[in-house]
Amino acid sequence: MKMDLWKGIAILAAVFMLLVSLLTIVNYLQIQRADPIHTETINLLVDRLNQNPQDVSLRDQIRELDLLVRKAYFTNQWQVRTGAYLLLISLAVFIIAMQIVEGRKKPQPELETEETEGFLSIQKNTRRWVAVGGGVLVTTALLLTYLTHSELENRFELAAQGKPEVEKQLPAKDSVVVVQNKQADVSKQAEVVPVPEVLPNVEESKEVEKKPVEVQPKQIAENEKIEPESPKKTEPSKTISEQTLKNNFPSFRGYGGNGVSFKENLPLHWDGPSGENVLWKTEIPLHGYNSPIVWEDKVFLTGANDERQEVYCFNGNTGVLVWTAVIDNIPGSPAVSPEVTPDTGHAAPTMCTDGTHVYAIFSTGDVVALDMSGSIVWARNLGVPRNHYGHSSSLLTYEDKLLIQYDHSNEAKVMALNTQTGETLWSTARKVKVSWASPVLVNTGSQMELILNADPLVASYNPETGEELWQLKCMMGEVGPSVVYADGVVFAMNEYASLVAIQLGEQATILWEDDEFLSDVPSPVATDQYLFVATSYGVLVCYDAKTGEKYWEQEYDDGFYSSMMMNGDHIYLIDKRGITHIFKASNVFEEIAASPLGEAVYTTPAMGDKSIYIRAEKHLYRIGM
Amino acid sequence: MSRHVKQRIVSWMALGCLLAVLCSFGMDASAQQRFPKPEFENGHTQPPTFTPAPRADFMEVVDVFVLILSLSVVTWLVLNKRSRKGVFWASIFSIFYFGFYREGCVCSVGSLQNVTLALFHTGYQIPYTVIAFFVIPLIYTLFFGRTFCAAVCPLGAIQDLVALKPYSLKSWVEKTLGLFPVVYLGLAILYAATATDFVICRYDPFIGIYRMEGSFNMLVLGAAFLLAGVFIARPYCRFFCPYGVLLNLASRVSRRHMTITPSTCIQCKLCEHSCPYGAIEKPVPAHTKEKRSGLVNNAIFLSLIIPVLILIGGYAGSLLHESLAKVNPTVRLAEQLLNEVETVDGIIPLEIEAFRSSGQSLESLYAEAAGIIQQFYIGGWILGGIVGLIFGITLARLTIYRYRKDYEPNKGRCLSCTRCMDFCPVEE
C-alpha cells in the first residue's frame, strides 16, 4: 500500500518534471528571441527618429515597444528561473520516492540460473574488444590526419622567418616565378621602410655598381688629359704675400675666414630700390648660398641645382658676367645629386682663391680648381658627403694648400689638397658629427692654426701637416657658425649649445661660457675687447671678450643668416630682408646706418675697394660711391 | 531571488554554523583621485564605487577542512561502520556543500589541470587550496581505497543518487569503454600543459545543474548523463572521469581497502550482482588452472608487443598533433592569418582585429604558433605512447589472472559505495 503511494509520487514527480522542463525550454527559447538587446526594430526606429526628430508618434512607438519588450524579457526570465527551481524540487522528490521504492525491495540474490560464460572466454572476448577499441582509435587518428593535415607547423615556421610560402598547387615553373616575385616584393619592402637611413646606401651601391662599368675608363681618360697639362700651367709656386691677400677678399669672411676686412672708405649709406649708391646689379644664373669672393677686379660665385654646377666670374667694375664654367663629368661624381634641403642647397660653400686659381666645392663632393680665365686646372670628387642638409663648409687656402673641412656622417676629416694638382697632401680623421661651419685660419702668435667648429669638438690643426694642436669638447648640436679669433681667444658657439670663449696658451682652456644668446647660422666677430654675436632670430649682442660680461643687446625684427664683417671699428651685418646694419664696435650700441637693399640676403658681404659686394637672393650687387 | 539569498540558504542548510561572513568585507578604500571631479555646491555626496568583495580567503580553508572532514567521516563509515545509510547521507551532504553551495568549483577532478598547468608554466600561480584538493583525495585513496568517490565527490554523489535501476554491463563493454578515461586524462593534461584549455571543466556535465544555470548545451549534457545514469550507474565516473584514473591506480595499492564481507566469505554468491559498477571479482574456478600454459604464452607474446603498441600509439598521437593543436586559440588565429582568411562574410573577426592593434608582428605570432604545434607534437607522442602502453597492459592483464576463491572487490574499480555489504549474510 505504502509502496504504491511512493510509486505514485515518483510517477507524478517524473511527469511534472517532464512538463516543467518542456515549459522551461520553450521559455528559454523565447528569451533568446525577445531579448531586448537584440531588438533590431527599436534600433531601426531610433535611426528613423534621428532622421525625423519631430515625429512624435514614432517616438511614442519606440517607448511603448521598449516597455513591452522589457516586460516580456523579465517575465520570461522569471519563468525560467522558477522553472529551474521547480525542476530541481521535482527531481529531488522523484529521487526520494524512487530511492524509497527501490530501497524497500528486499534484494533477491540472483542465483546462477543461466550458464555463465567461462571465465576464459570472457577474457578472450574482452581482449578482442579492447583490441578493436585500440584499432578504432588508431584508425581515427590516421583518417583525421589524412583528412586535415596541412603541414601547419612548417608553414608557420617558414612564415615566421618571413619566407614566402611555396605554392604547391602550381606547376613547377610557375611556382618558381611566383616565389621570385614574392621575394622581390619582400626585398623591396625591406628597403622602403627605413627611408632616411637607407637611401644614401642605395646611392652608394649604385655608384659602386657603376664605377667598374662606365666611369672607370672615363676617369683614366680625364686623368691623362689633365695631368700632362697641369705641369705646363703650373707657374713656379710663388707665395703671395699676406698683404696681398688682405688687400683682396680671398675667401668666406675675408682673409683667413675670421670676419675681418682691411679696407678704407667703405660705403655706409645706400638704398637698393632707388639705386642710391648701387654701382651695378647683375642677375646670377643659378641659385646658391655661397658668398662672393674678390680678387682684384674679379668677383667669383658658384651656383648649382640638382642637375648643374657652375662657377661664375663677374667683372667687378662693370658687373658683367665674364665667364661661366660648368663643372661636370668629374670622375667619381655621383650620377644623381645627393638630397639636400632647400635652405642649404647644392652650392652653399663659398669659394676661395690664392690669386692664381679659384677653388670651388659643391654638395656632390666635387672640388674644382680653375684658372682666372675659367678653365679647369684640376677636378676631383672627395666622395659624396653624407649630410642631411647638404655640404656647406667653405674653402680656404694656405700657401700651396687648399684646406677643406669635410665633416660628414660617413667620414669626418680635415684635409689639404695640393693647389696645383689636387692631390691630397694630408688628411686627418676627426671624431665629430656633421658640421656646417667653415674653417678659420689665424695666426695665433707663434704659428698658423686652422680652427674648426663641430659637435663635439672645437679643434685646431697645423695647416702644414694636419697635426692636431689642441681640442676641447664643448660643443653640441648641428653646428652652423664658424669660430672667430681675437687676441689669443677663440670664440665658438652654436644655438641650443653654448657660447664658449677659449683661451689659447700651453693648453686650451675655457675662459668663459654663456648660453643666453646663441647663433644658429651667422658667425660672430671679435676684437681684442669685444665679442659681437648676431642670432638668427634677430638679436645682436655685445660681450666683453675677456669676461663674458654682456654690454648691450639689440633686437631687430628680422633675423640674420648673413655673417658679420668687421672693418675698422665698423661692423656690417645684413638681415634677412636685406637691410645692412652698420654699427660701431664698442661697448655702447651705436648704429651708424641701416641701408636697405630691397632684396632678401642670406650671404655674407665681400669688401672690395671702397665698395661692398653683396649676393642677394637673385642678384649680385656692388655698392659704392 | 538574488544569488545572495540563494547562497545564504544553501549555506545554512549545508553548514548552519558556517553562515557566511560573505561580502561583509568593506569597500575598496584605495580610490584615489585621477582628475578632480566637480565640486558640488549643494553638498551632494558621491556614492561609493560598487566593488563587492570576493569570497573570503579563509572560506577556502574551510572548504579544505570540510573536504578532510568528510573524507575522514566517509572512510570511517565505509571501513568501520560498514554503513550504506551513512554513506548515502554523506553523499547528500556533498551534493549540498560541494555541489549546490560551492557550485562545483574547485573540485578535485578539475584541480589536476591546475596542477599540470602550474608544473609546466612557472608563471601560473596556483592557490594552495587547489593543491590540497588535488592531493588529499589521492592520499586517502592510497591508504583506504576510493572513499572519495563513494560520497565526497559531488559529481559522483549526484550520479549515485540517480542510479535507480542499474543494470550490469557486459565485461567487454565495461573494459573497452573503461579505457576512455585514460585518453581523456591524456587530453586534459596535454591541453592544460600547453595552457590551451581546461577540457574537464569545459565538459563537466553536472556543474550546470549545481549552478542551476548554464548554456543550453551544458544543461542538456547534464540531463543526458543523469538519464543514462539511471540505468548505467555512474557513467561519468566509470567511462569519463580522468581523476578516476589516478584514483584507480592509487587504490590498487591501498593499504586498507573495504571488503565485501566483514570476516570470511562463505561463497553464498548473494553479492554477485549487487555491484552496480561491475567491480566485484568472482572467484576463479579451479579447473581454469589447467589451461594455464597456453595463457602464459599469450601473456609473454602480449608483453612483447607492448613496445610496438607504444610506438603505434605514439605515432598515431604524433600524427594527430595538428588537429589537437588547432584547438589552441593562438594556433587558430595564426592559421587564419596564414590562410589570409582575414574577413569572414565581410566581417573582420575580433581576434584578428585585436591582434592587429596589439602591435605584435606576424612573424612572432607564427613563431609562437609553430612552437605550440611543436609542443603538441611532443605531447602527441607521449599521449599516444601512454595510451598504447595502457592498452598493452590491459591486454596482457586479460591473459593472466590470480587464482581467487572468494568474492572480492576489484581494488581499482571499486568505488567503496558499500552497496554490496548489505547483501552479505555474514555477521561480524
Add this chain to the structure above:
Amino acid sequence: MNKRLLLIFALILLLASLWFMLSDFFDDEPLTTTNPYEYNIDNYKIVDSSVIAWKETMNIPVTGDTIRSLGVDQQDNIYVGTFHKLLIYSKEGHLKNSFDVGGKVYSLFVNRSGKIFLGMKDHIEIWNRSGRKLQSWDALNSKSIITSIHCSDELVYVADAGNRVVYQYKPEGMLQMRIGEKDSTKGSPGFVIPSPYFDLLQGRDDELWVVNPGRHQFEAYNEKGQMISSWKKTSMQLDGFSGCCNPTHMAMLSTGDFVTSEKGIERIKIHRPDGSFAEVVAPPEAFEEGTVGLDLAVDSEDRILVLDKFKGAVRIFERK
C-alpha cells in the same frame, strides 16, 4: 529484453554525449563574431572629402615617452614636451636640441624672445633654448594641472584644469588675477572641465580666448578678466563639438579662425571667428581610433602642427 533495450539506449546516450563533446571541442569553424552591442559612431566619422581643405605635408617622427605638448617659436622651430624632456626641431623637422627638464611637460609656450615657458603640472618654469633653466615660479596647489600657457609681452595666461581657472601673471611671475572662476554671487558659471583638457590663447586683439570644454563653448575675456563674448555649438556633426570635453585643444590662424581638435570623434576642424564651421583639416580617418589630446600649434606661415602621440609624430598640415 526491456532491460537490454534500456541499456542500449543509455549507452547510445553516452556515446552521443561523447560525440557532442568531441565535435564541440574540435570545432574548426573560422573565427567570426559580430558584436551585437557595438557602440557605433562610424556614421559621424564619415567626412565628405570636399570639406577637407588641408593636406598633411610633413610628418616629423617624435621619439620619447608620453609625448605631451607642442609649441612653435617665432622662427617656426617646433618644440615638443615629453615625459621629462624637451625636444626642439627645426621647421624642416631636424632635431636641433633636446634636454632633460626633470618633469612632465604638460604644456609649453615659446614667447617672442625665445624663452620657453613650461607648464610642469603645478608650476611654470622658464628655460632657454640651450637647456638652461632661467626661472621657476612658485607651485600653485596640489590639484593644479597646467594645460595651457600663452604669453604676450606684458601678460602670461595660464590655464589650470585642476582648479578650473585661468591665471593672469606678469612675465616676471607675479600672479595678477584669477579669471573665470565659478562664483554664484557674481553669476559666473565657471568652467566645466571633466577631464584635463583646457586650452587658451590670445587672439589678434590680445583678447584671451578660453575653451570651456564641458559646455562646448569658446569664451573671450578682456585683460581685466571680464567675459566679452562667447560662442558654443553642441553637435556630433561637423558643425559642433560633442561629448564630455571638447574641443580639447585650439589654435588660431592669422585670419583669426579657430583650429580645434576633438576626442571621441577624432578630427581637426576650422571654425570662423563667429563660431561657424568653416572646413576640416583632418578627418577621423587620419587618426587612430581612440586618439586623444591632439595638441595644436600654428606657425608663421599658417601651417597647422598637430602633435599626435598615438602615431608618435608632429604632423604638419597645409592648405591644399
Add this chain to the structure above:
Amino acid sequence: MEAEEKKYNRREFVNTGIRFSIALGLGGVAALVAKRSAGGELVWQLDPSKCIQCGRCATSCVSSPSAVKCIHVYDMCGYCDLCGGYFRPGTKDLTTAAENQLCPTAAIKRSYIEEPFFEYSIDEDLCIGCGKCVKGCGAFGNGSLQLQVSHNICLNCNECAIARDCPTDAFSRVSSDKAYSFKGF
C-alpha cells in the same frame, strides 16, 4: 598454506613500496607546485586597459546575466550633462526617454545634482556587461565606466569561459586582495 601466506606478504611488501613511492611523488609534485604558488586565493578579473568592449562578456559567461558588470568609478566621472555612456550617439534632447538611452537594458540611472552636473549610477541586476556604455564613456568622457568582474556574482570557475573567448586576453587570475583593477587609477 604457508607458501600462500608468504606470497601474500611479498605482495603486501611490494604494495607498500609502491604506495610510499606514489605518496612521495605526490608530495614532490605538491611541494614543487606549492613553491610556485602565490599563496592566497586567486579570482578572475579583467584588465580594463586591454578591454575592447567586444561584447563577449555579455554572452560567454556561464552566469546569466553575466558576472561582468559595468562598474562606475565615481571618482573619475565628470558628471557631464552630455554623457557618452548614457546617451545614444547623436541624441538631440538630453532626456531619459527610451529612444535616447544607449544601454540596451536601461541599467544606467541618470539623476540631476546641480547645474550642470548629473550623476549616473548602475543597476547591477540589470547590467549585462555588454560594455556599450564603457566604449561611449571612454570615447567621449573620462572612462569612469569600466567593465569588471563583480565578485558577488562570479563563480570563480576553474577556467573562465569569458577568458577563453576574450580576443585580447584581458582576463587573468588576480590575487583576491586586489580583486578589482580600474584603469586610470
